[in-house]
Amino acid sequence: MSNTDFDPIVDTTRRAEIVTLLKRAVLTGKLEPGQKLNELRISEQMRVSRAPLREAMRELVQEGILTSIPYAGTFVIEVTAKDIEDAYSLNQVLDEFAIERTWPNRTAAFSAELDRRHAAVKQATLDIDTTRQIETALQLHGLIYEWADHPLLLETWQRLTSRLQMYFALHQRARNEPVPSLEVHEDYVRLLKGDDMKAAQRHAREHIALDFEELVGFARTLEKRDRASAARKRIDT
Amino acid sequence: MSNTDFDPIVDTTRRAEIVTLLKRAVLTGKLEPGQKLNELRISEQMRVSRAPLREAMRELVQEGILTSIPYAGTFVIEVTAKDIEDAYSLNQVLDEFAIERTWPNRTAAFSAELDRRHAAVKQATLDIDTTRQIETALQLHGLIYEWADHPLLLETWQRLTSRLQMYFALHQRARNEPVPSLEVHEDYVRLLKGDDMKAAQRHAREHIALDFEELVGFARTLEKRDRASAARKRIDT
DNA sequence: TATTGCAATATTGTCGACAATCTGATTTTC
DNA sequence: GAAAATCAGATTGTCGACAATATTGCAATA
Numbered sequence: 193m194s195n196t197d198f199d200p201i202v203d204t205t206r207r208a209e210i211v212t213l214l215k216r217a218v219l220t221g222k223l224e225p226g227q228k229l230n231e232l233r234i235s236e237q238m239r240v241s242r243a244p245l246r247e248a249m250r251e252l253v254q255e256g257i258l259t260s261i262p263y264a265g266t267f268v269i270e271v272t273a274k275d276i277e278d279a280y281s282l283n284q285v286l287d288e289f290a291i292e293r294t295w296p297n298r299t300a301a302f303s304a305e306l307d308r309r310h311a312a313v314k315q316a317t318l319d320i321d322t323t324r325q326i327e328t329a330l331q332l333h334g335l336i337y338e339w340a341d342h343p344l345l346l347e348t349w350q351r352l353t354s355r356l357q358m359y360f361a362l363h364q365r366a367r368n369e370p371v372p373s374l375e376v377h378e379d380y381v382r383l384l385k386g387d388d389m390k391a392a393q394r395h396a397r398e399h400i401a402l403d404f405e406e407l408v409g410f411a412r413t414l415e416k417r418d419r420a421s422a423a424r425k426r427i428d429t
Numbered sequence: 430m431s432n433t434d435f436d437p438i439v440d441t442t443r444r445a446e447i448v449t450l451l452k453r454a455v456l457t458g459k460l461e462p463g464q465k466l467n468e469l470r471i472s473e474q475m476r477v478s479r480a481p482l483r484e485a486m487r488e489l490v491q492e493g494i495l496t497s498i499p500y501a502g503t504f505v506i507e508v509t510a511k512d513i514e515d516a517y518s519l520n521q522v523l524d525e526f527a528i529e530r531t532w533p534n535r536t537a538a539f540s541a542e543l544d545r546r547h548a549a550v551k552q553a554t555l556d557i558d559t560t561r562q563i564e565t566a567l568q569l570h571g572l573i574y575e576w577a578d579h580p581l582l583l584e585t586w587q588r589l590t591s592r593l594q595m596y597f598a599l600h601q602r603a604r605n606e607p608v609p610s611l612e613v614h615e616d617y618v619r620l621l622k623g624d625d626m627k628a629a630q631r632h633a634r635e636h637i638a639l640d641f642e643e644l645v646g647f648a649r650t651l652e653k654r655d656r657a658s659a660a661r662k663r664i665d666t
Numbered sequence: 667t668a669t670t671g672c673a674a675t676a677t678t679g680t681c682g683a684c685a686a687t688c689t690g691a692t693t694t695t696c
Numbered sequence: 697g698a699a700a701a702t703c704a705g706a707t708t709g710t711c712g713a714c715a716a717t718a719t720t721g722c723a724a725t726a
Binding site for chain 2: 204205208243246247250251253254255256262263275278279281282285286288289342343344345347348351352355
Binding site: 443444480481484499500501502 | 708709710711712716717718719
């Protein structure tokens with residue numbers, strides 16, 4: 193009886209691939225907030241029938257990055273400043289919990305992975321592709337969730353992340369600036385390796401706050417533009 | 430311009446109705462954990478084609494109460510003791526946050542609704558239907574999330590709730606006891622109306638702990654039975 | 667006897683077509 | 697001319713059938 197560990201087979205169904213494609217399109221901003229997803233058009237572009245496409249869209253609706261109105265269509269969710277603030281505040285709470293849970297699980301492998309992802313973040317800054325920067329930053333941040341030994345927490349955070357990534361992408365597309373503040377990541381990594389859990393939690397709280405402040409400000413300016421994209425008309429009799 | 434408030438139209442699509450039916454079946458334990466959902470059979474029973482059924486199932490997979498293996502089937506999720514513990518610990522964290530957010534929003538209407546739901550809980554204890562007791566208890570508990578003015582938090586909690594409801598139902602089906610501890614609800618309601626937020630948070634933390642202790646214990650005994658229901662055979666070469 | 671190969675069956679995944687619904691423009695009616 | 701009714705077009709929701717895949721039972725083989 194051998195002890196070889198095999199990775200599970202990649203599920204190769206059209207639906208899964210469509211989910212990947214659509215998700216990427218939304219998270220990178222290729223599909224903009226409020227935009228309608230025409231089933232026929234997309235299915236033809238992907239060379240797929242509408243059935244798996246619709247199933248994929250159902251998943252993404254439930255995942256919270258699409259929204260659906262019966263007989264009207266499925267749309268990319270709108271991003272309001274309050275959404276960002278909410279995501280931020282919840283993220284703070286979850287971060288604290290994640291650090292607490294991950295703390296006793298930190299091993300040499302943890303530190304190694306931490307360094308690896310930190311390096312990836314630094315590497316990405318050289319890159320032209322801004323979405324890559326966002327991805328690496330989120331992956332670095334996600335480590336404390338992956339090591340918390342708490343699937344539900346991880347899942348919850350990943351749902352949050354989808355939205356965060358959308359927000360960041362939107363931010364990046366509008367202004368063409370790099371993601372702010374890099375040396376704080378240095379502190380973050382150092383604290384996660386250290387002995388003072390409270391300090392790490394405190395830092396996470398403030399460190400993230402910085403990134404978010406900018407995002408929220410950006411979202412507010414967007415809202416002032418009062419773009420009437422697909423505005424729902426209110427019926428007053 | 431009138432000020433009449435209309436309730437939104439119930440989305441009358443088969444898919445939505447199927448979601449409701451399936452969800453209820455799972456949450457009440459009519460569909461047991463690990464059980465496979467045969468598409469053809471269910472679609473025939475519901476007098477519906479497989480398309481809307483499959484879409485509904487996709488939603489529930491994403492919602493976390495079903496799980497799907499490509500070309501193998503869709504199953505009701507298994508409930509492990511660790512799942513319950515995880516749900517519990519996350520719920521603690523979220524509760525504290527929810528109370529903090531709801532605190533400044535408490536109005537007379539809040540107290541009224543609190544009393545209403547509390548009464549519903551007490552009413553349900555007279556009922557024979559145990560699932561009703563679970564529902565009312567969760568609804569009472571959910572109030573702090575509904576008043577937090579934080580859609581993302583509410584959504585996160587509702588996802589949690591689905592699982593909790595499953596766990597409770599499982600618990601109830603096995604032993605035929607009523608839900609434990611009722612007078613703690615009295616304290617809970619009183620504290621939520623009071624001036625001491627910290628006290629309310631502390632109580633929530635401990636009050637829920639009680640209910641959970643029992644659930645976890647129950648789950649552990651279940652696991653010892655080592656039921657091989659739909660056990661996946663491991664391939665050792 | 668345990669294992670492998672293969673056919674038969676059942677079930678899931680995907681497709682193309684039709685039905686139900688919404689939207690917008692055009693026509694009708696006052 | 698303005699409001700209501702009607703109609704055509706487009707899009708989503710649903711259906712039944714077919715294709716792809718997994719499972720099961722049995723025979724063949726070592």
